[in-house]
Amino acid sequence: MLSKENQMSQTFDVVVIGAGPAGYVAAIRAAQNGLKTACVDNWKNLDGKHAFGGTCLNAGCIPSKALLESSEMFHKAQHELAAHGIQVGNAMMNVAVMQARKSRIVQSLTGGIAALFKSNNVIGIRGTAKLLKNGRVEVTDFDAPDKKDTLETKHVILAAGSEPVELKVAPFDRRDIVDSWGALEFPTAPKRLGVIGGGVIGLELGSVWHRLGSQVTILEAMDNFLFMTDQQIAQTAAREFRKQGLDVRLGAKVTGADKGKSGISVHYEDRDGMHDIEVDKLIVAVGRRPATRNLLEEGTGVKRDPRGFIQVDKECRSGVKNVWAVGDCVRGPMLAHKGSEEGVMVADLIAGRVAEMNYAVIPSVIYTWPEIAWVGKTEEELKTQGVQYKAGTFPFTANGRAKAMEAPVGLVKMLADARSDEILGVHIVGPLASEMIAEAVTAMEFRASAEDLQRTIHAHPTLSEAMHEAALAVDKHAIHAINK
Numbered sequence: 001m002l003s004k005e006n007q008m009s010q011t012f013d014v015v016v017i018g019a020g021p022a023g024y025v026a027a028i029r030a031a032q033n034g035l036k037t038a039c040v041d042n043w044k045n046l047d048g049k050h051a052f053g054g055t056c057l058n059a060g061c062i063p064s065k066a067l068l069e070s071s072e073m074f075h076k077a078q079h080e081l082a083a084h085g086i087q088v089g090n091a092m093m094n095v096a097v098m099q100a101r102k103s104r105i106v107q108s109l110t111g112g113i114a115a116l117f118k119s120n121n122v123i124g125i126r127g128t129a130k131l132l133k134n135g136r137v138e139v140t141d142f143d144a145p146d147k148k149d150t151l152e153t154k155h156v157i158l159a160a161g162s163e164p165v166e167l168k169v170a171p172f173d174r175r176d177i178v179d180s181w182g183a184l185e186f187p188t189a190p191k192r193l194g195v196i197g198g199g200v201i202g203l204e205l206g207s208v209w210h211r212l213g214s215q216v217t218i219l220e221a222m223d224n225f226l227f228m229t230d231q232q233i234a235q236t237a238a239r240e241f242r243k244q245g246l247d248v249r250l251g252a253k254v255t256g257a258d259k260g261k262s263g264i265s266v267h268y269e270d271r272d273g274m275h276d277i278e279v280d281k282l283i284v285a286v287g288r289r290p291a292t293r294n295l296l297e298e299g300t301g302v303k304r305d306p307r308g309f310i311q312v313d314k315e316c317r318s319g320v321k322n323v324w325a326v327g328d329c330v331r332g333p334m335l336a337h338k339g340s341e342e343g344v345m346v347a348d349l350i351a352g353r354v355a356e357m358n359y360a361v362i363p364s365v366i367y368t369w370p371e372i373a374w375v376g377k378t379e380e381e382l383k384t385q386g387v388q389y390k391a392g393t394f395p396f397t398a399n400g401r402a403k404a405m406e407a408p409v410g411l412v413k414m415l416a417d418a419r420s421d422e423i424l425g426v427h428i429v430g431p432l433a434s435e436m437i438a439e440a441v442t443a444m445e446f447r448a449s450a451e452d453l454q455r456t457i458h459a460h461p462t463l464s465e466a467m468h469e470a471a472l473a474v475d476k477h478a479i480h481a482i483n484k
């Protein structure tokens with residue numbers, strides 16, 4: 001807990017509740033702005049130990065990317081290296097070594113936050129915080145639950161994050177029916193793996209275990225695959241995933257899951273009637289909800305909506321003086337980078353600086369193979385909103401670098417305003433889409449036109465030439481493809 005010299009008799013300028021990517025970034029920025037800052041966090045790892053970093057670092061983005069990378073390497077060794085003339089014989093995967101590597105990466109990054117707190121003079125406190133109605137923050141000690149302190153502070157930033165949604169029809173048992181965290185910890189690849197929810201987590205973790213040998217069935221309730229994604233991109237991705245052997249079943253509503261001797265029997269209904277599948281492990285990945293249940297004492301005045309999100313305006317003010325909220329516990333996409341930028345904005349506003357957040361230009365990425373990344377409006381959204389637009393696409397089959405990488409799959413699609421030529425959306429399915437999207441984000445942040453990107457020189461041979469060509473295709477000027 002607090003050391004003697006830092007005890008609650010001290011008044012803070014800012015107390016941040018939660019040290020995920022929204023909270024820890026807010027705390028560091030606030031301290032950099034000269035504000036006396038504490039950050040309280042109660043994340044408990046499976047070994048019972050505390051670590052800063054929240055879901056993203058401990059049980060989300062970082063460990064999943066580590067496993068995605070390892071499993072992709074394994075897949076390449078098995079299926080791709082031969083095309084380069086490299087013979088590796090029978091590639092074997094040692095899952096324990098893969099998991100140990102993942103844990104080392106996580107530990108080095110979570111330890112890094114503690115070090116960043118120290119060097120920025122943020123006081124990191126291990127404990128569970130609650131906002132009291134008198135504006136103070138009560139902290140229950142991480143190691144001694146009967147020990148409580150109260151912190152005085154001028155500002156509070158709520159950054160409590162989110163937790164997996166549990167399904168009544170398939171409750172977690174933390175061994176066979178698991179959430180995304182449990183799915184990162186399997187000691188071996190299950191023979192038959194079921195996934196409820198064909199969203200970001202379902203596709204990423206389904207891909208990891210599929211590459212390591214699991215037979216994967218994904219049950220998605222919606223009729224449209226990746227309904228929030230541009231449908232041309234979603235359909236291209238769906239084709240690739242099915243080619244790889246991922247069994248994605250759409251319009252599938254799960255009605256129950258029974259554990260028996262031979263595994264878990266999952267029941268679902270689609271337009272053809274009732275069906276059952278047998279699996280050895282079941283991942284439930286049907287979304288996340290804000291983790292705000294025990295965060296506020298009765299009478300603080302801070303409002304939560306019916307789903308538990310803390311209500312805030314576009315500057316993340318809760319409506320109660322000097323109480324702010326950022327990240328997954330407020331409206332908007334549940335993305336680490338969105339939370340971090342809200343944290344920076346709030347820390348700057350508290351310090352009296354000018355700050356704002358451009359909610360229209362937040363990139364999204366799905367780290368499957370091929371990767372999917374987008375920013376701005378989809379073609380479906382533009383149609384619904386009656387916006388006149390021009391569309392340009394360019395396939396990676398016509399990109400030299402993608403061919404050299406043995407990855408000529410997918411396309412870049414650019415949407416621009418028909419009159420002003422401003423770029424309204426960019427959608428990619430293909431190799432390293434996660435990195436390529438940054439160019440589109442920068443362009444849109446500067447309100448670039450398609451012509452601006454057409455006249456920007458892109459190095460050759462690179463994947464980013466596909467972005468250049470998609471911009472040219474907006475005006476039917478692509479050089480290396482037939483303009484439709």
Ligand code: NAD
Nearest residue numbers: 197198199200201202219220221254285286287288334365
């Ligand atoms: P999600 O919202 O991406 O997907 C959940 C899917 O489950 C949806 O397609 C939904 O239609 C489906 N679904 C809901 N109830 C169902 C039911 N009863 N049966 C079958 N399908 C059902 O949620 P997620 O994949 O759980 O991810 C949670 C959050 O974490 C998301 O907001 C996501 O953006 C974030 N996340 C982001 C990344 C990334 O940026 N790469 C990675 C992991 C998680």
